Amino acid sequence: MDKHNKLFIKGMVCNRCISLLNKELSRLGLQVQSITLGEVTLAENQPAINDTLLKTMLQENGFDLLRDKNELLTLQIKQLVEEGIKTQAETGTPVKFSKLISQGLNKSYDSLSTFFSYSAGVTLEKYIILRRIDKVKELLVYTDKTLTDIAYELGYSSIAHLSRQLKEVSGFNATHYKKIRKEKLAAAANNGDIAL
Structure with missing residues (x-):
């Protein structure tokens, strides 16, 4: 994984979204370096992200990954x-x-x-x-x-x-x-x- 792995998240609109997503990513075993509306930077040396689990968690909470x-x-x-x-x-x-x-x-x-x-x-x-x-x-x-x-x-x-x-x-x-x-x-x- 890259030193600064960025995820771009659709649907984040407020500070509660940041808090919720930070908690949910930690629950998936990911360490968040920084998080702002729409953007998450994961800490270096992360384990491989299970795309299916990540996408499921995001969708369950009203978010989605931006790839376009x-x-x-x-x-x-x-x-x-x-x-x-x-x-x-x-x-x-x-x-x-x-x-x-x-x-x-x-x-x-x-x-x-x-x-x-x-x-x-x-x-x-x-x-x-x-x-x-x-x-x-x-x-x-x-x-x-x-x-x-x-x-x-x-x-x-x-x-x-x-x-x-x-x-x-x-x-x-x-x-x-x-x-x-x-x-x-x-x-x-x-x-x-x-x-x-």
């Missing part, structure tokens, strides 16, 4: 979008996704955008909006951040722009997600669980 170069490119674009959103959330600095993606893959943004639309069935711009709104919903439900804080962190030009986009994409406004947070906190308090 077009699927891999789509995954790489999605990873760069996630990286951009994470950078915005951590630094509060707006990210120019077209520059991030084109530089990250060393290809023109226009060609990557056209490819992504064909491959993923949604425009790259729409995908970025959907992923940013998913992050907004997550922050509204699992943190006590205000819409103002979130708009700043995720690089929105204004709170009004974020509010419009949230309503347009999800069908709900920020108040709806804050209500979900209150309900979760109340349920956790009633059950003696640790608060969100």
Whole structure:
């Protein structure tokens, strides 16, 4: 086996996927060197991987191996979008996704955008909006951040722009997600669980 054996995994969408896959790969006797959304690097000197067991485990957990170069490119674009959103959330600095993606893959943004639309069935711009709104919903439900804080962190030009986009994409406004947070906190308090 190569010193850095990489597996490209389809269907990983969040940190829980990373945690689950790390546990399942360990259960198969594989040592994970690093794991990110869509990509696993196994430690050196691994025993031979039983492809059937690996594929079965992945499919049972809603994942699959990527072997096609077009699927891999789509995954790489999605990873760069996630990286951009994470950078915005951590630094509060707006990210120019077209520059991030084109530089990250060393290809023109226009060609990557056209490819992504064909491959993923949604425009790259729409995908970025959907992923940013998913992050907004997550922050509204699992943190006590205000819409103002979130708009700043995720690089929105204004709170009004974020509010419009949230309503347009999800069908709900920020108040709806804050209500979900209150309900979760109340349920956790009633059950003696640790608060969100």
